[in-house]
Amino acid sequence: GESVGLHLPTLSVQEGDNSIINCAYSNSASDYFIWYKQESGKGPQFIIDIRSNMDKRQGQRVTVLLNKTVKHLSLQIAATQPGDSAVYFCAENYGGSQGNLIFGKGTKLSVKP
Amino acid sequence: DTEVTQTPKHLVMGMTNKKSLKCEQHMGHRAMYWYKQKAKKPPELMFVYSYEKLSINESVPSRFSPECPNSSLLNLHLHALQPEDSALYLCASSPRAGTGDGYTFGSGTRLTVV
Numbered sequence A: 001g002e003s004v005g006l007h008l009p010t011l012s013v014q015e016g017d018n019s020i021i022n023c024a025y026s027n028s029a030s031d032y033f034i035w036y037k038q039e040s041g042k043g044p045q046f047i048i049d050i051r052s053n054m055d056k057r058q059g060q061r062v063t064v065l066l067n068k069t070v071k072h073l074s075l076q077i078a079a080t081q082p083g084d085s086a087v088y089f090c091a092e093n094y095g096g097s098q099g100n101l102i103f104g105k106g107t108k109l110s111v112k113p
Numbered sequence B: 001d002t003e004v005t006q007t008p009k010h011l012v013m014g015m016t017n018k019k020s021l022k023c024e025q026h027m028g029h030r031a032m033y034w035y036k037q038k039a040k041k042p043p044e045l046m047f048v049y050s051y052e053k054l055s056i057n058e059s060v061p062s063r064f065s066p067e068c069p070n071s072s073l074l075n076l077h078l079h080a081l082q083p084e085d086s087a088l089y090l091c092a093s094s095p096r097a098g099t100g101d102g103y104t105f106g107s108g109t110r111l112t113v114v
Helices: none
Strands: A010-014 A019-025 A031-039 A046-053 A056-058 A063-067 A070-077 A088-091 A101-103 A107-112 B006-007 B010-013 B018-024 B032-038 B044-050 B053-057 B062-068 B072-078 B087-094 B107-114
Touching: A010 A019, A019 A088, A019 A107, A031 A070, A031 B010, A046 A056, A070 A088, A088 B010, A088 B072, A101 A107, A101 B044, B006 B087, B010 B053, B032 B072, B044 B062, B044 B107, B053 B062, B072 B087
Parallel strands: A010 A107, B010 B107
Antiparallel strands: A019 A070, A031 A046, A031 A088, A056 A063, A063 A070, A088 A101, A088 A107, B006 B018, B018 B072, B032 B044, B032 B087, B044 B053, B062 B072, B087 B107
């Protein structure tokens, strides 16, 4: 089975609220994690990444937190907007010479105006 | 150019047809990938090309045949597909294989097998 999973398959938030999307991973050797946003009919779009030597990274309105102790990854979106509505996937890089990106199951975020 | 271009965007084919999906990037990336994505599921890796050589085949049936003619192009040849092969086929590229970073995905080809 997949080593990367999400706790919540769907998330509905009010516009302006903060959103938190969670992800659990099982491979302690994974060294790199990425959050992707996928809108209907489009390919995954890079949002933010974090390496295993960090525990927090901030972007514009987004923050990724990494807790290696419990193998947990989260994506925080501040002041969520209707344009944030999409499916969000976490992905981990298994490392090694080939390096495969393994995707989690995805969370659908719906933003209510 | 910072895009991965996939053609066609939509494809309907019969089970006896032969068709090809195309992917192109001009970012100088030396790793290219094919992923398959079923509805409401995450992308699943099919093939990895590194420096135009097939480096990973994730136990994909032989009715899917990848080809990398040069460092900018990636094809997926389809033959004798089954209805369950209907999915979104995503192409991606990255500067090199092994690091996981710098992936750029195309918008995909929506394939329907009838």
